Amino acid sequence: MTDTAAFSQDSDTVRFTGSLVLARIGDLPERLRDSTEKVAHVDLSGVDRIDTVGAWVVHRFAAQHQADIIGLDADGEHLLEQVAKADQPVAMRPAPVGSFQRVVGELGDAVVQSGQTLYGLLGFFGATLIAFWNVATHPQRFRFNAIVQRFEVVGVTALGIIGLMSFLIGIVIAQQGSVQLQQFGFEVFTINLVGRLTLRELGVLMTAIMVAGRSGSAFAAQLGTMKLTEEIDAMRTIGVSPMEALVLPRVIASVVMMPLLGMYASIIAIVGGGLLCWISLDIPPVTFVQRIREVVPVTDLYVGLIKAPFFGLIIAMAGCFQGMLVEGDAEQVGTRTTAAVVQAIFLVIVLDAFFAVFFTSIGWV
Amino acid sequence: METGNAKGKENDDVIVVRDLVNGFGEQLVHDGVNLSVRRGEIIGVVGGSGTGKSVLMRSIIGLQTPKSGSIEVFGESTLNRETTELADLTKRWGVLFQGGALFSTLTVAENVQVPLREFYPGLDPALLDEIAAYKVVMTGLPADAGPKYPSELSGGMRKRAGLARALAMDPELLFLDEPTAGLDPIGAAAFDELTRSLQKTLGLTVFLITHDLDTLYAICDRIAVLADKKVIAVGTIDELLALDHPWIQEYFKGPRGRAAVATLERNEHADAAAEGQ
Numbered sequence: 001m002t003d004t005a006a007f008s009q010d011s012d013t014v015r016f017t018g019s020l021v022l023a024r025i026g027d028l029p030e031r032l033r034d035s036t037e038k039v040a041h042v043d044l045s046g047v048d049r050i051d052t053v054g055a056w057v058v059h060r061f062a063a064q065h066q067a068d069i070i071g072l073d074a075d076g077e078h079l080l081e082q083v084a085k086a087d088q089p090v091a092m093r094p095a096p097v098g099s100f101q102r103v104v105g106e107l108g109d110a111v112v113q114s115g116q117t118l119y120g121l122l123g124f125f126g127a128t129l130i131a132f133w134n135v136a137t138h139p140q141r142f143r144f145n146a147i148v149q150r151f152e153v154v155g156v157t158a159l160g161i162i163g164l165m166s167f168l169i170g171i172v173i174a175q176q177g178s179v180q181l182q183q184f185g186f187e188v189f190t191i192n193l194v195g196r197l198t199l200r201e202l203g204v205l206m207t208a209i210m211v212a213g214r215s216g217s218a219f220a221a222q223l224g225t226m227k228l229t230e231e232i233d234a235m236r237t238i239g240v241s242p243m244e245a246l247v248l249p250r251v252i253a254s255v256v257m258m259p260l261l262g263m264y265a266s267i268i269a270i271v272g273g274g275l276l277c278w279i280s281l282d283i284p285p286v287t288f289v290q291r292i293r294e295v296v297p298v299t300d301l302y303v304g305l306i307k308a309p310f311f312g313l314i315i316a317m318a319g320c321f322q323g324m325l326v327e328g329d330a331e332q333v334g335t336r337t338t339a340a341v342v343q344a345i346f347l348v349i350v351l352d353a354f355f356a357v358f359f360t361s362i363g364w365v
Numbered sequence: 366m367e368t369g370n371a372k373g374k375e376n377d378d379v380i381v382v383r384d385l386v387n388g389f390g391e392q393l394v395h396d397g398v399n400l401s402v403r404r405g406e407i408i409g410v411v412g413g414s415g416t417g418k419s420v421l422m423r424s425i426i427g428l429q430t431p432k433s434g435s436i437e438v439f440g441e442s443t444l445n446r447e448t449t450e451l452a453d454l455t456k457r458w459g460v461l462f463q464g465g466a467l468f469s470t471l472t473v474a475e476n477v478q479v480p481l482r483e484f485y486p487g488l489d490p491a492l493l494d495e496i497a498a499y500k501v502v503m504t505g506l507p508a509d510a511g512p513k514y515p516s517e518l519s520g521g522m523r524k525r526a527g528l529a530r531a532l533a534m535d536p537e538l539l540f541l542d543e544p545t546a547g548l549d550p551i552g553a554a555a556f557d558e559l560t561r562s563l564q565k566t567l568g569l570t571v572f573l574i575t576h577d578l579d580t581l582y583a584i585c586d587r588i589a590v591l592a593d594k595k596v597i598a599v600g601t602i603d604e605l606l607a608l609d610h611p612w613i614q615e616y617f618k619g620p621r622g623r624a625a626v627a628t629l630e631r632n633e634h635a636d637a638a639a640e641g642q
Contacts, residue, residue: 021535022481022485022534022535023456023485025492027489029489029491029492030489051535051567052499052500052503052532052535052566052567053492053496053535056495056496056499057492060495075566075568078565078566079566079567082503082562082566083499083503085502086499086500086502086503087499087502088498088502088508089508090474090497090498090499090501090502090508090510090511091508091509091510091511091512092474092494092497092498092511092512093472093474093511093512094512328516329469329515329516330469331469331470
């Protein structure tokens with residue numbers, strides 16, 4: 001028998017029938033709540049089956065009306081006893097907060113958090129410098145293998161994707177530039193555009209964004225996971241400094257690899273631009289290379305190469321810093337990784353703006 | 366009147382595993398596992414590390430597809446079924462994973478309510494809260510645990526919260542994967558007590574994976590021993606002790622096995638003394 005749970009009232013006795021189980025309870029709790037008549041006895045002798053949900057509903061109803069419960073067998077008594085024992089006030093959700101208070105609170109939290117992040121990043125930078133100094137004064141602690149391995153992961157394996165990206169960017173700059181310049185009959189200046197823009201700005205900037213997405217995120221996720229599995233704590237107890245063993249190789253790899261990758265990206269972009277000039281503007285490659293040598297000052301190359309290590313530093317610092325901040329649960333690894341990439345790209349662009357002003361003011365235009 | 370959701374008669378088999386073969390790549394974990402779990406019993410599954418206790422549990426609940434063999438739970442096969450097809454069965458069992466496996470973005474109370482909301486979307490919200498509340502108390506969590514997130518709980522509390530979620534639907538069958546591992550002895554004993562009392566109250570069948578000899582002695586009706594890629598024996602502790610398989614002898618008669626027996630005997634003496642007064 002699996003009838004839907006039901007109840008009927010007979011003077012001061014409420015009789016339950018059917019199956020008082022979760023699947024059959026239906027709207028019984030609401031109907032019970034609505035009944036306002038006086039009840040002195042609750043009779044359960046007509047109930048086929050009862051589970052903790054049914055027992056809870058009966059218990060609450062009886063407690064509300066201060067009625068006694070009759071018609072239970074031994075198992076049923078035991079069940080009801082257990083449920084009654086569990087009837088204690090329990091907090092279900094956090095205490096509600098007013099909307100104004102919440103908005104102000106969240107704003108304050110965000111400000112405090114930004115301040116703490118900046119402060120923490122500065123501290124982390126200091127710790128990295130100290131680690132670097134320690135390794136420099138004790139060269140036997142220099143982890144050559146770890147650094148070379150990072151070189152490969154950050155630099156060599158990125159060559160394919162960065163090359164393809166730069167090649168396409170070179171083509172796009174040349175194509176868009178030539179369309180605009182053709183209107184004035186100055187399409188030959190497309191060469192200036194491709195050469196100067198890629199070497200000065202886009203080559204390094206796009207590489208930085210790609211490295212932030214590829215390696216910065218990987219740094220954060222790797223260190224974050226190691227933090228969760230207590231690998232970093234284990235390292236500390238053995239006496240290995242995580243700053244020296246994990247952070248420093250990544251920072252050094254990024255700092256060294258960024259100029260190389262940036263240079264490589266600029267050259268590939270120029271090749272892409274040259275190809276488009278050859279195909280759509282009928283400028284032969286020899287002429288293109290000759291023009292590049294005439295119109296692009298060597299300071300443009302310096303501008304790109306000077307910026308690159310700083311970008312690499314920012315990317316590695318943001319990635320490692322966020323990774324080391326992971327605490328608690330796996331979800332944090334995701335949020336920290338996202339934060340690492342966003343911070344790295346944002347800081348790279350901010351720094352790039354400062355560099356632009358700086359190089360202009362020293363006359364490298 | 367019957368308590369709990371238990372349907373059917375005594376002594377029928379809730380889980381039947383026949384000739385199960387499991388493996389990862391070339392390596393076989395199970396090679397012809399046979400096991401029947403009777404209704405209303407607590408069956409303990411023991412075996413050395415890497416003998417595939419958890420793999421067996423995952424196969425039974427349909428998370429792991431075996432290479433061959435058959436598995437029936439409540440008379441229905443769990444093999445090669447989509448999650449949605451298994452819904453009618455999953456309603457009738459609760460699973461406690463080793464680490465609790467609580468949803469980290471939800472509070473404890475919300476975690477307990479997930480299965481209820483999923484299967485009974487029309488349930489009265491007030492009742493939903495009350496159900497979560499008494500489950501939280503029943504599993505021995507403190508009253509302020511409801512709004513906390515899993516990352517704010519200790520390992521033992523996470524297990525209790527996981528148990529509360531496993532029990533949310535008043536299941537007939539409960540799978541516990543090393544419920545007392547990582548708990549302090551007092552917490553472990555309390556968890557055993559809790560399992561026993563819930564099993565009695567709700568008429569549960571419990572499939573319990575454990576390394577904990579105290580748990581085996583204290584609450585298990587029968588014990589299945591996994592070794593040599595098979596279930597080599599199923600029976601009460603006394604029956605197992607009569608066998609002369611080296612692993613079983615080593616397991617129950619090693620120093621820890623003897624300590625567990627001593628504890629049990631001490632407790633029985635204490636109980637007898639208490640009753641005598």
